[in-house]
Amino acid sequence: MAAFFHFSNAAKPGFSHLTSQQIFSIKPELKLPKLASGDFYRFHTMIKPAGAQCNLDCSYCFYLHKEDLLQQPKMPRMSESLLEAHIAQYIEAQGGEEVVFSWQGGEPTLMGLAFFERVVELQRRYKKEGQRIENDLQTNGILLDDDWCAFLKKHNFLVGLSIDGPAELHDVYRYSKGGQPSFERVMRGVELLHKHKITFSALCVVNRLNARKPIDVYRFLRDKVRPRIIQFIPGVEPVDFRGVAPGYWNPDDLPTVAEWSVDAEDWGYFLTRVWDEWFKRDYGQVFVDQFENVISQMFGYGAQKCVSGKICGKALAIEHNGDVFSCDHYVYPEYKLGNILETHQGDLVFSEQQKKFAYAKSDTLPAYCNACPYLELCWGECPKNRFIKTPDGEPGLNYLCRGLKQFYAKATAARGELSKRMQN
Ligand code: SF4
Ligand code: SF4
Numbered sequence: 244m245a246a247f248f249h250f251s252n253a254a255k256p257g258f259s260h261l262t263s264q265q266i267f268s269i270k271p272e273l274k275l276p277k278l279a280s281g282d283f284y285r286f287h288t289m290i291k292p293a294g295a296q297c298n299l300d301c302s303y304c305f306y307l308h309k310e311d312l313l314q315q316p317k318m319p320r321m322s323e324s325l326l327e328a329h330i331a332q333y334i335e336a337q338g339g340e341e342v343v344f345s346w347q348g349g350e351p352t353l354m355g356l357a358f359f360e361r362v363v364e365l366q367r368r369y370k371k372e373g374q375r376i377e378n379d380l381q382t383n384g385i386l387l388d389d390d391w392c393a394f395l396k397k398h399n400f401l402v403g404l405s406i407d408g409p410a411e412l413h414d415v416y417r418y419s420k421g422g423q424p425s426f427e428r429v430m431r432g433v434e435l436l437h438k439h440k441i442t443f444s445a446l447c448v449v450n451r452l453n454a455r456k457p458i459d460v461y462r463f464l465r466d467k468v469r470p471r472i473i474q475f476i477p478g479v480e481p482v483d484f485r486g487v488a489p490g491y492w493n494p495d496d497l498p499t500v501a502e503w504s505v506d507a508e509d510w511g512y513f514l515t516r517v518w519d520e521w522f523k524r525d526y527g528q529v530f531v532d533q534f535e536n537v538i539s540q541m542f543g544y545g546a547q548k549c550v551s552g553k554i555c556g557k558a559l560a561i562e563h564n565g566d567v568f569s570c571d572h573y574v575y576p577e578y579k580l581g582n583i584l585e586t587h588q589g590d591l592v593f594s595e596q597q598k599k600f601a602y603a604k605s606d607t608l609p610a611y612c613n614a615c616p617y618l619e620l621c622w623g624e625c626p627k628n629r630f631i632k633t634p635d636g637e638p639g640l641n642y643l644c645r646g647l648k649q650f651y652a653k654a655t656a657a658r659g660e661l662s663k664r665m666q667n
Contacts, residue, residue, distance in 0.1 A: 270328070273335055273587040283338020286557045286592045289345045289571045290329065292358065294319025294563045297350040299383050299425055302416040303450060303478045303503045306349060308485040309574055313562065320354065321563040323361065328583055329561060330365045334374070336589025343377045347560075347571070352386040356394055363398050379403060381446070383417075384432025385425065392439035402436060402443035404429070406468060408460040412453040416503055433468055444472035444532075451478075451502065454509035457516035465529055472530045475514070479504045479628050479642055488575035489627040494638045497630050507642055511649025518653050526664065537654045538661060540620050550625045556601025559592060567591045569600045572627045609637040617651040 275284065295309035296319055309315065321329075334342055344366070346359075366376045379401040395402060406429050407413045414424035436443050445468050447453075453460050464473050481487070481498035492498055505513075514533060521531055536547045546552040559580070560571040567588060569578040578600070580591040591597070608623045611633035615621065623629060624641045633640045641647065 271585065271587050273332070273589050275336065275587075275589050275593055278338075284589065284593065285337055285339050286559065287343060287345065288329075288333060288559045288561050288567070288588070288592075289347045290321075290351075291348055291560060291562050292321040292326070292346065292351055293349045293353040295349045296353055297348055297383070298353065298385055298419070299350070300418060300420045300422075303448060303480065303501065305480055305484065305572065306574070309562075312485065312575065313566075315563075319349075319563040321358075325563070325565050325584070326358075326361065327365055328565065329588070330362070331369050332583055332588040334366075334369045334371060334376075336587065336592070340373065341375045341377060343379065345379050345381065347381045350383055350386070351380060352382050352391065356390060359394065359398075377401070381405070382432075383425065384429045384436075387432040387435050389435065389439075392435050392441060396439045396441050400441070402441055403446050403474070404432060404436065404443050404468075404470070405446045405448070406433070406464070407447050407450070408453045408456065409463045409467075412456060412460065415452055416448075416450060437469070442471050444474055445470040446474045446476060448476050448478040449505050449510060449513055451505055451509070454505045454513045457513040458520060460513075461517045461520060465525065472532055474532045475517070477505050477510050477628075477643055477646075481630055488577040489573060489630075491577060492630050497632065497638065500642065505643075505646075507645045508649070509646065510643050511646030514646070514650040515653040518650070518657075522657060522660075533650075534654075537620060537651070541655065541658060541661070542665070546622075551621060553605045553622050554601045555604050555625075556597055557592075559597075561588070569597060570627075572625065573600075607639060609633050609639045611635065611637060611640060615648075617648060617655075620651050620654075621647055 278284065294315045295306050295313075296315075297304070297307060300307070310319075330344075333344070344362070362378070370376055378398065380395065381403040382405070384404050384406075394400075405417070407417060410424070410426040413426045413429070417425050417429075419425060445464050447460060447464060449460075461473075464470065480501045481492065482501050483498050484501065487498070517531065518534060521529060521534060532548065536551060539545060539547050540551065549555040549558050556569065558570060560568045560574050561583070562568070562574070565583040567580045567583060568574045569580060580594060580596055583591070604626055605622055607626070612618060612621070612623045624643055624647060628642045629639050631640050631642050631644075632638050
């Protein structure tokens, strides 16, 4: 089982450049067993330095309600000592040439620039010899200004900007606490990112409404936002997601979805319509992560996204107070692994509880999925969306299944043409 949790290649860098004082400060002690020479541990933790706090109030946010669920303070803030413990442990537990820090929320820019100046300072201090530290920041773009952009550029942060299409689609669900639309302010952020030549991706939540306008959304992102990568994320939550953790649904009374959730068939419609335009016109020029991912899988290079992998569990979440959860979408008390002030983060990530979570992705698939022609491209998609029954009544089917099938039929039909294009 452990083989799925570590990677193998060059020699692991050592701790030789750290002072004994620095090594001593990495508490609690890491107990992970040593791996064979050339093997190393790798994982990814999304950091919530400002907890669930945000300066917007989007209808479909899956995180805002954590404020009540986890009883967070009014202004949750990661302390400097917690930040240092996280950075030290995160780096200590991982080998390999690259360690990626992902700053999320809530809205991470609420922490202010001084916090992030400290982040890069601490990363520099704890970095192992020969190791590269990368940062990405997921933001709604509202607080971006020239100072922020100069910082992001200087330290090579990859920015993920949330934007759901042109104003008439974006503003339906993405607004401020006072109900003010956010589109104009997000577009000001887009201009600043371009002005400072910052690499960014656009994260578009495909919801009940914009799913029916795939070409409008895609062309807007491609031509007006012009990000390096476009990511489409299906907006899906059961109606009771604020109180009921995924997997804890009553099988005799499975939930319906929140009203803004994308319809399953519309998800397929959206992806296949965008695929057609992209395949005809933009292949090799525009990067849509969904499409790159399925092509990578079809040609034997494996899944680049956790949702379509056989196992997951290597993308965790850490809250502002050091609590670690199995996944960003599983920040519920039932999926808490522990706190990094009590147990080293590396030991939490490779714990039996997390391994069980990881393997459940394929171990708990219904027979309907195991017999599906697209199984090896889909693996039942994300378990958080598995709250409907199969046609023969078995629980555990993914709500998006009908749309996923449409998309996989479209992508696999292009296999021959893709092979030809790859040879040229
Ligand atoms: S639970 Fe879903 S989002 Fe989380 S790691 Fe697994 S597949 Fe990815
Ligand atoms: S497409 Fe549907 S049936 Fe096939 S593996 Fe995915 S969720 Fe299961």
